[in-house]
Amino acid sequence: MDQPKNKRYGMVIDLDKCTGCGACMVACMAENNIPFRDDDTDKLLSVSWMHVYRLSNGKPFPHAEECFLPRPCQHCEGEHGHSPCVSVCPATATDYDMHTGIVSQIYTRCFGCRYCMAACPYHVRQFNWWDPVWPEGMERALNPDVSVRMRGVVEKCSFCYSRYQTALNRAYLEGRRELSEEEYQTACTQACPAGAIVFGDLNNPAHRVHQIVKPDLAHGGRPRNPKVFRLLERLGTHPKVYYLTRRDWVRRAGDNEIQKT
Amino acid sequence: MKIDRRSFLAFVFGGAAGTALSPLPWKLTDDISIWTQNWPWTPVPPKGETTYVASTCTLCPGGCGIRVRRVEDRVVKIEGRSDHPVNRGGICPLGAAGVQLLYSPWRVRQPLKKVDGRFVPVSWDQAIGEIAGELRELREAGAPEAVAWIAETDRGTTAELIRRFLTVYGSPNFIRTPSAQDAWETALYLTQGQRATAGFDLERVSFLLSLGSGLLEGWGAPPFVFRACGALQDRNGRFVQLEPRLSKTAAKAHQWLPLQPGTEGTLAFGLIHVILKEGLERKPFVATRTAGLEDLKRNALREAFAPEAVAQATGLEAKTVVELARAFAAAERPLAVCGRGAGRVPGGLQETLAVHFLNALVGSVNVEGGVIAVPEPEYIRWPEPEMDAVASQGMQTPRVDGAGSERYPLARYLLNRLPEALLQGEKPAVRILFVSGGNPLYSLPDSERTAKAFSRIPLLVSLSPFLDETAAAAHYVLPAPTYLERWEDVPGAAGFPKPLIGLVRPVVAPRLATMPTGDVVIRLAQRLGGTLRAAFPWESHEVCLRQTLAAAWEPLRKNGFVLDESFRPQPFETASRKFEFGNAELKPLAEFRPHPAPGDPGVFKLTLVPYDSLRLTAALGTPPFLVKALESEILWKNDIRVEIHPQTARDLGLADGADARLITPRGEARVKLYLTEGIRPGLVGMARGLGRGAHDRYLAGKGASANRLLAAVEDSSGFEAGWGIRARLERA
Numbered sequence: 001m002d003q004p005k006n007k008r009y010g011m012v013i014d015l016d017k018c019t020g021c022g023a024c025m026v027a028c029m030a031e032n033n034i035p036f037r038d039d040d041t042d043k044l045l046s047v048s049w050m051h052v053y054r055l056s057n058g059k060p061f062p063h064a065e066e067c068f069l070p071r072p073c074q075h076c077e078g079e080h081g082h083s084p085c086v087s088v089c090p091a092t093a094t095d096y097d098m099h100t101g102i103v104s105q106i107y108t109r110c111f112g113c114r115y116c117m118a119a120c121p122y123h124v125r126q127f128n129w130w131d132p133v134w135p136e137g138m139e140r141a142l143n144p145d146v147s148v149r150m151r152g153v154v155e156k157c158s159f160c161y162s163r164y165q166t167a168l169n170r171a172y173l174e175g176r177r178e179l180s181e182e183e184y185q186t187a188c189t190q191a192c193p194a195g196a197i198v199f200g201d202l203n204n205p206a207h208r209v210h211q212i213v214k215p216d217l218a219h220g221g222r223p224r225n226p227k228v229f230r231l232l233e234r235l236g237t238h239p240k241v242y243y244l245t246r247r248d249w250v251r252r253a254g255d256n257e258i259q260k261t
Numbered sequence: 262m263k264i265d266r267r268s269f270l271a272f273v274f275g276g277a278a279g280t281a282l283s284p285l286p287w288k289l290t291d292d293i294s295i296w297t298q299n300w301p302w303t304p305v306p307p308k309g310e311t312t313y314v315a316s317t318c319t320l321c322p323g324g325c326g327i328r329v330r331r332v333e334d335r336v337v338k339i340e341g342r343s344d345h346p347v348n349r350g351g352i353c354p355l356g357a358a359g360v361q362l363l364y365s366p367w368r369v370r371q372p373l374k375k376v377d378g379r380f381v382p383v384s385w386d387q388a389i390g391e392i393a394g395e396l397r398e399l400r401e402a403g404a405p406e407a408v409a410w411i412a413e414t415d416r417g418t419t420a421e422l423i424r425r426f427l428t429v430y431g432s433p434n435f436i437r438t439p440s441a442q443d444a445w446e447t448a449l450y451l452t453q454g455q456r457a458t459a460g461f462d463l464e465r466v467s468f469l470l471s472l473g474s475g476l477l478e479g480w481g482a483p484p485f486v487f488r489a490c491g492a493l494q495d496r497n498g499r500f501v502q503l504e505p506r507l508s509k510t511a512a513k514a515h516q517w518l519p520l521q522p523g524t525e526g527t528l529a530f531g532l533i534h535v536i537l538k539e540g541l542e543r544k545p546f547v548a549t550r551t552a553g554l555e556d557l558k559r560n561a562l563r564e565a566f567a568p569e570a571v572a573q574a575t576g577l578e579a580k581t582v583v584e585l586a587r588a589f590a591a592a593e594r595p596l597a598v599c600g601r602g603a604g605r606v607p608g609g610l611q612e613t614l615a616v617h618f619l620n621a622l623v624g625s626v627n628v629e630g631g632v633i634a635v636p637e638p639e640y641i642r643w644p645e646p647e648m649d650a651v652a653s654q655g656m657q658t659p660r661v662d663g664a665g666s667e668r669y670p671l672a673r674y675l676l677n678r679l680p681e682a683l684l685q686g687e688k689p690a691v692r693i694l695f696v697s698g699g700n701p702l703y704s705l706p707d708s709e710r711t712a713k714a715f716s717r718i719p720l721l722v723s724l725s726p727f728l729d730e731t732a733a734a735a736h737y738v739l740p741a742p743t744y745l746e747r748w749e750d751v752p753g754a755a756g757f758p759k760p761l762i763g764l765v766r767p768v769v770a771p772r773l774a775t776m777p778t779g780d781v782v783i784r785l786a787q788r789l790g791g792t793l794r795a796a797f798p799w800e801s802h803e804v805c806l807r808q809t810l811a812a813a814w815e816p817l818r819k820n821g822f823v824l825d826e827s828f829r830p831q832p833f834e835t836a837s838r839k840f841e842f843g844n845a846e847l848k849p850l851a852e853f854r855p856h857p858a859p860g861d862p863g864v865f866k867l868t869l870v871p872y873d874s875l876r877l878t879a880a881l882g883t884p885p886f887l888v889k890a891l892e893s894e895i896l897w898k899n900d901i902r903v904e905i906h907p908q909t910a911r912d913l914g915l916a917d918g919a920d921a922r923l924i925t926p927r928g929e930a931r932v933k934l935y936l937t938e939g940i941r942p943g944l945v946g947m948a949r950g951l952g953r954g955a956h957d958r959y960l961a962g963k964g965a966s967a968n969r970l971l972a973a974v975e976d977s978s979g980f981e982a983g984w985g986i987r988a989r990l991e992r993a
Binding site: 014017030033037054061065090130136143147148149191193196 | 303306356360510863886887906938939957958
């Protein structure tokens, strides 16, 4: 069988459709065994791979507008896989996979130096300050496809890599080497009741994510669709999570430096 | 061998360099990190075969199809069914967190009986026997009407079993929990003569006008409404939200019109005024399919509803009102909806009628893209039960909540009136109350008064799976299984425009010593004997369900739902066979009366408006995942944050994050402030769903409950019409 072509899995989130309901966050928590604590109100200490931010246009009543921005790991490609976190990890606990474009996190390698957290411009990485504890009986709901993280390691969104592996295993059993678009979808994409999240292979022109973003793959996947933008584009991190909006102020909010000028 | 300085140094440095170049230090670091991370207390979920089971979610009336992932006999995830007509693969955050309800250690494990103020576990036999004994005693005393039952819904076999039980026992007091459907159903009946629920064909609308409905905050079936709102955007349709605060719905709308709270009905009449005055109504529809337009004209064309007057009342500009009316009437498929927030409060009937009239004027009634009267399903056809003299006499007595009485002829259920009825007289009108849904002790406004009223009931029986506020106050708790452990038929989906029956099926065997509510009813009837036993020929609810559905059972079991694809709106059933803007029954409702917020504006300078969030539940306990996902703008540590406008805060001398006391005529709560430009000055926005007195440690004791601060407001038809209360904020 032919060697499968390299993929560049990415996501585009329609911010005009996102209602900020939080179904993506909860679906992610359930899929990826995210722990919870008695008090999770301090979001800087709370572990959540997907977080919905609230953006405001800063105008006074009644011209105030708000927008919700779900933020998974941006799976930065950087230059040839040198994403900010991957290049600093002393333990090789995080890696950029050239076959899928997914930035991995290997918990058992991580020794908790948190250098990657400092390097990540998107706050996607979170440190386990506490042991994960489930109330009695609730550990029955844990998903065996995703390992539970222990105290002292950093974790982040993996684009539901376990779902990729499951889909790939099934395909191999059926004698295929390529996955169809719907075979591999992240938990947040699947759950989104507004249909705001589209996930797929940016390299594949048949995939919706490619058709929406129209990525310029020669230039780090810069979007050719004028309504699509990436967070902090000027840093050159080349994220593979794109955002779609027709509102200018939201696009500007994607880069706090631009907003200042 | 002589060790000189040179060879010693060569050995040390060479050794160091060699070690550094070897994998040893890295291997050691790695081993240490692995060793320190493999604590035995970090759970390792056991592997096993993965299977999926299709079922229906019952956590709200939305009726979404779910796909439950199991690993061996454990439920690990709940996803939306992509082939389900309501949610098409989507799921709301509550639905996705449903597993945590199944495995919650705070579930009631076996029947409980309160002895000396404390719960003691009892057997099912003992609990059912003792309650049946009380029922028998009451019946022998000739007061069967002193039994009442509060149920989540009046649809489906469980509700029908309860109703049948009460009928044969001799009590008319079956009470459904309130929702915006109460007002919509009454409006449909009055204007169209149809006994039906209101469906909204949102997927085909081109102009959606929402009068305070939290379309993206739990109104209807959330995934269905979300998808429709998104599709409206794709079609370049228009979506206008009228609401005093910048809710998530308002944030997503094309236009947010922050009107004064409580003036939604006035605005609806203002729009009708402009449409009628300028002759913008859809003439073919109004001329051929409606009657009594004169009655509406007489009312709506009054000066009180002229744009200037409406502008004065609502706080919008007169120009905006006129433009809105014109744009709405000119749209291809306009639709107006109401039911504040998640639609858990009926709101005033007159307000709903005004919105319904607005739809009728633009021809959006019983057509594609309009309000559609969805008939109540008729698959439950049981033989009429035999009733004895006691039952017949009991059924003649007026309902305890006053619904259907001379004073409230239109209402069918008025749970909101129950506390007042209970507080009357020397002995409370209800001696035995069963609660199988709605958690009224938390979800009804004016919690303190409600608690006082319910405490007068000599025997309160809760059938909740959880030790919620009502269960905690009950004398017996007969725990029901969760929706992942039982059979249930779910007729209809809230706001969905087509008739649908969904099936709930056990995904796992019941984890605890629970009993489905339907089985409790059958067991009670069997214990009571006589006509009651005869009325329930089924050995269990499951058998009853299979027999009742008969031919529909197999397709339902196979597919998980049955959708009537061919359904078309039915003709109007009024005397004139037309949509009636006026008739004898509508006459007393003609003159519109808004409901001001209770309280003295002199003492209470602000107005508290509660709001709904999809990350908080109203009656059920919010699962830990949702509490975790809750915004820090709503909950910070253990304090609820209330929204106020920065100008209001300046006037009070309070800053963002300040601790304050929120005081209303009904009570007081400790809150923290959240300053936002997204709320009308003078208002205090407060999320519903916190301040829980029971439930798990992730939820209990956090924040304050809005219901504790609100007062019950009743409209002329008896429906709960409250939307807020006067309030003041003081520095804590």
